[in-house]
Amino acid sequence: MQHLQWWRDFVSWQQQGSTVVLVTVVRADGSTPREVGATMLLRLDAQQQFQQSDTIGGGHLEFQAIDLAKNMLLDSDQRQQFVERFNLSARLGQCCGGVMGLLFEKIIATDNDHNFITCQKAWQNGQGIVRQISSQELPHKSLSTWSIAEDLSQSLNCDFQQTDTAWQWKQTIQPYAMKVMIFGAGHVGESIVRCLLPIGVQITWVDNRDDIFPRDLIDQVNCISTDVPEAEIAHFDRSGAVLILTHDHQLDLQLCFEALKPSNQPFAYVGMIGSKSKRAIFEKRMQARGYSQIELQRLICPIGIEGIGSKQPAIIAVSVVAQLLQLFNIKR
Template sequence: MQQHLQWWRDFVDWQQQGQTVVLVTVIRADGSTPREVGASMLLALDQQQQIQQSDTIGGGHLEYQAIDLAKAMLVGQDTRQRWIERFNLSARLGQCCGGVMWLLFEKIEPDANQQLLECHKAWQNGQQVLRQVTDQQGSVWMISDHSSQGLVSAFQTNDPHSKHSHQNNQHQSNSLHVSSDWQWQQQIMPYRMKVMIFGAGHVGEAIVRCLLPIGVQITWVDTRDDIFAEDLQDQVHCISTDLPEAELQHFDRSGAVLILTHDHQLDLQLCFAALQSVTQAFAFVGMIGSKSKRAIFEKRMQQRGYQQAQLNHLVCPIGIEGIHSKQPAVIAVAVVAQLLQVFAQHS
């Protein structure tokens, strides 16, 4: 499943704000480790010289040491621009994971880089971005126009004493000899999890807030103007329309549909549209409501000619079993857990 790339979103924002940052990236992970190759953590200093952190490389002593090293770079105690450090999680850090991780530290000065902005916009539109780092040139960002075929990241060194080339292999145990002639490549993949939510009431808003931290492309639809939470509008594609069911025609069939509106008749119209006969069904169609609401809707849809196979795609009530609270935040947790199960099966 695609990880949430909060560091990537914040990197672009912090660069535009003129902040110097240190980007810490896992470039190799052997054995049991808290994060995978390609995981990144972004660090900067605020006006009080306190650390700002975006994302994580696994927490614990590893992360504490990495933050200390990054802070030394930010305040000028360590003048290196980019370097690689090996961490033995058991011997050096006393963590129970027992693996070994190599971290790439990069100090990146603020730069009004138009190519970076173009890459970020392309990523938001569903394209892949390639970041290439070399010891001498630093980071170069480019839009990738071909599939990575599962490649998330790659480290290569041209050290004549090393035959090691690592490509997202967490079980490789050979020692890594780093020369001054190395390069690191990282494929920044667009979010694969897509959810279209109909209804911007309390439950819809709670689900959006629950989905955002895990990295989901969200389309939020409602018939009412000025209903969307103001602080979420920059993070979510919000659509106010008199014909919400028409939005389903443009939505990716590999995505999930949630029907949570304030109007039962509108819920029914959306069910008609989401379950209509097509070549490929949506990965998930869920509607908030009781078993009796589902029974009434099924009867109405059968009268319209919908077959049982189509009706079986409708999930109502929504949320994993065993959670009965009607609090919006609790419903959101139950529904998002259910969606994670669905996307895990389709990944």
């Protein structure tokens, strides 16, 4: 599973005009704290304080990598990009004892961030993003190029090639397998969205109220304002999860009718916020409409993992996201 906070922050920080250093694991031999492709991002913020996004595993390895990245940001290290080898046992004294190769790349912000914005929007819509860099390129072309993957099914996640004199790296930033359609932009809906975003989940967020979506989330999530929310279900990927969290019980019922309709491919998950008594009432009304017991059993209500009874939105969100992660990890 990819954790992609660095990718979101990378695009955001580029838009803010920040110079950044990307630190990427390009080799991982033996026992290592992170896998090939794991990436960490660093910058100096407006107060000239170092800011980090994501991790390559922590410990002495990360401390040394951060020091190298800081030197690049402060221009005490003039290199734009290089690959450094770390022996975790001999050099760093870490018990895992493997060998890792880290790619360091300094990316100076420019006024032209359109390509990064285009790539992020494509990624949010389920497309892969390809990053390529080679030490053999001319100096002014030695930084990464970023493009939208033409055929994601044929894309390798990561590929590092190295000889005695040169190296090249190709990385595909895959969209996360989990897709979630959330109905309801209230406190619980917002908390779940904020919990899902760092993981890289593809989120569609639907509400029938205007100007309900938080402004800071509009560019990160596919937000839909519509008078007929239930109509959106027909357009959603059947391998995804549907979460019903609206402020209107009648709308919740209508959404259940649509999400649980008999189908050759039912949704991977249909969950509705509510109590056991709410579920019982809904089941009676759905049985009256001809829904079978098999179809009704697919409705998860109450939502979230067992043993967590809090009604605080943030805690509900953690419980629900944990339930979704369990489901999609099994499906992988």
